[in-house]
Every structure is written in structure tokens, then in C-alpha cells.
Amino acid sequence: MAKELVFGHQNPDTDAIVAAKAYAYLMNQLGYDTEAVALGEPNGETSYALDHFKAQAPRVITTAKNEVDAVMLVDHNEPQQSVADIAELNVTHVVDHHRIHDFNTSDPLYYRAEPLGCTSTILRKMFIEHDVEIPAQLAGLMLSAIISDTLLLKSPTTTEQDKTAVVALAKIADVDYETYGLEMLKAGTNLDDKSAAE
Amino acid sequence: MAKELVFGHQNPDTDAIVAAKAYAYLMNQLGYDTEAVALGEPNGETSYALDHFKAQAPRVITTAKNEVDAVMLVDHNEPQQSVADIAELNVTHVVDHHRIHDFNTSDPLYYRAEPLGCTSTILRKMFIEHDVEIPAQLAGLMLSAIISDTLLLKSPTTTEQDKTAVVALAKIADVDYETYGLEMLKAGTNLDDKSAAE
């Protein structure tokens, strides 16, 4: 099976980075040959999460066709949010929680979207469906993505499934998600810096 | 929860009719209020399958907005293949095995596509994922849809998952799928009539 790249949207948030890592991990377990990459450097919040769980930031790419013919998208589908040369690539898989817009394919593909608070919530269900265990480090990252997208389960997009996922992932990652979540969100807003400057 | 209509494409084939019935059944089991309808009368093959398993043809509609605000699509996504007033409706769910084309939403939705031979193969997996039993009558119809779309597992679009589904559904429906499948496909081509005329 030819190698495929997996990535989230431009100006990546924590879900865009983490969902790529999680989906690439799942697909490799299922026999695919994939690599998680990113369309930009991690922001402050994501860097905090990666550091906390001792995980590496994905390699940053600006084009994909120079490496592969086919790609998998997470946390987005709109071409204008995707890699620069998306029009030249075959999209074989999408996992997302956004509206579908300007997304056209010439062939059938795997597309999994659910109106939940976070792509990582959908991915957790897919690990369960495929009976693949989520490693503790990855669980910590997926937890971080859900906390980020739902603002610690407080945003109006939060669903019961996001809450269930956070509790289950926190257990695997062995963290107190409320304490950790506040620290992570604070790292993203640079609240400390702002307070110092005010 | 407001009622939603579930339907397949215009000029319905067996999968378009059956997938609507199967998805409506599954969603109602999960607490939704749905009704399977069709965008046309069943063809000869589909009528044979419905008769064989003593099932009713879905009610035919030409517009949906006069009845509901939201709809679920099966076996298609392209607006030009859908109900006449699709642009005025909110599509909340799609289950399909075709390319995605000209399909745009303003809100996040549930979208499940897989590059398999038949929508009913995907739906069988969804019944399993949700731990909902497939009644024998519905299993017979889903079996018919897969036989129809894959030409008795012979078309180039046929996958291992379609084969697995056929064997499992035939067991639930208690039919010999090869004998039944040939009869059903024959009913669709009106082979008997043609032979008589030749």
C-alpha cells in the first residue's frame, strides 16, 4: 500500500495536530502506511500539550504532491483550508466535525463526519470500533484536543459524547483533566504574560 | 425530536429503496423519528425483492419541505440526484458509497461514506456498531441491495466487506443467496419476457 500523509488544517489548532497523529496511528495499526504531518507549527497551547505528554510535533509541510499521491484529511475538508496543492492529490479518507464545503472527489472515499465538539472525540470512537487500544500518551493528546475545541467542555458545541470521551481519555492518560485543562488553556492564551504586562 | 424523511436517489435502484428502509429503522431504534420514503416507484428487481420478503414499498415523494425541515440521504449525496427541493432542506445525515460532489452544508452533520460496493454493506456495520439487531425481513432486503449493486459479488466494485455482509445477511434472512440472487437479478432484467419475445 502506497504511503499517505495525514494532516489537519492550516494554522493548526490542537485538534488539527493531534487528530492527525491519532488517525495516522490508528491507520498504521490497521495496516496502512501513513505519516502524520502538519500545515504549520504548533501554537502555544498545542506545544504545552505536546511537552506535557512528551510527544513530538509533526513535521511541517507546505505541499504534499512532491511526496505522495494520496492524503487523509482530519479536522477540515474545505480545500482553501488544506495543503496548497490539494487539487492535485487524491483524498482517500476524511475524519471531521465541520460543515462540508467545496469538497469534491472524483472517486468514492472514506468520509466520517459527526456533529460533535472535536475530531478527536470521533477518533476515540473509531479506535473502539476497530478494537485498537489508545496508548496513554496519545490519550493525553486527544484529551487536550477535546479540552481545546470545547473550552473544557463549556462551549456550545460540546456534546455528551465529548464529555464521555474526556473522562475515558483522562483515565487512560492518568491526569486530572480539570487541573490539566486549565493549565493547557492558560498556556494557549499566554495568560501569565498578559497578567505580567497589565 | 422533529420528524425527518430518509430517502435514496431519483430513479431508485434496490439499494436506494432498501438503504432508506434500513437507515430509518436503525435511526428509529436509536430514538430518532424518521420515515423511509422514495423518489420513485421500485423497479422490477426491487419489486421482486420486496415481494419475496413480504415488505412494503416506501411512499413516493416529489418534494420534502412541505412535510419536514430536515432529511437524511442514503445512496447519494449530489443535489441533482436528490429530491427536487433539496436546496431548501437541512441535510442532517448521509450514508453513501459514492464520490462526494456538489454537496455543501451550512452546518456540521453526520456523514458516513465508505468505498464499498453498496450502502447496505455500510449500514450493516452501523447496526453492529450500535448493537441493534437486524430483523430477518430487513436482512433479506439488505442482502438484495448488495446482490444488486455488486451483481452477485461479481462487479469490480465488490469488496471483501460486501462478501462478508452477504454471507451474514443470508444467514439471518435464511436464504440461499446464490439461488435467490440469480432469481432477483433475472426479475430485474425481465429475462423471462425477453426470452419469450426472442
Ligand SMILES: [Mn+2]
Ligand atoms: Mn481545528
Ligand SMILES: [Mn+2]
Ligand atoms: Mn476540531
Ligand SMILES: [Mn+2]
Ligand atoms: Mn443506487
Ligand SMILES: [Mn+2]
Ligand atoms: Mn448503492
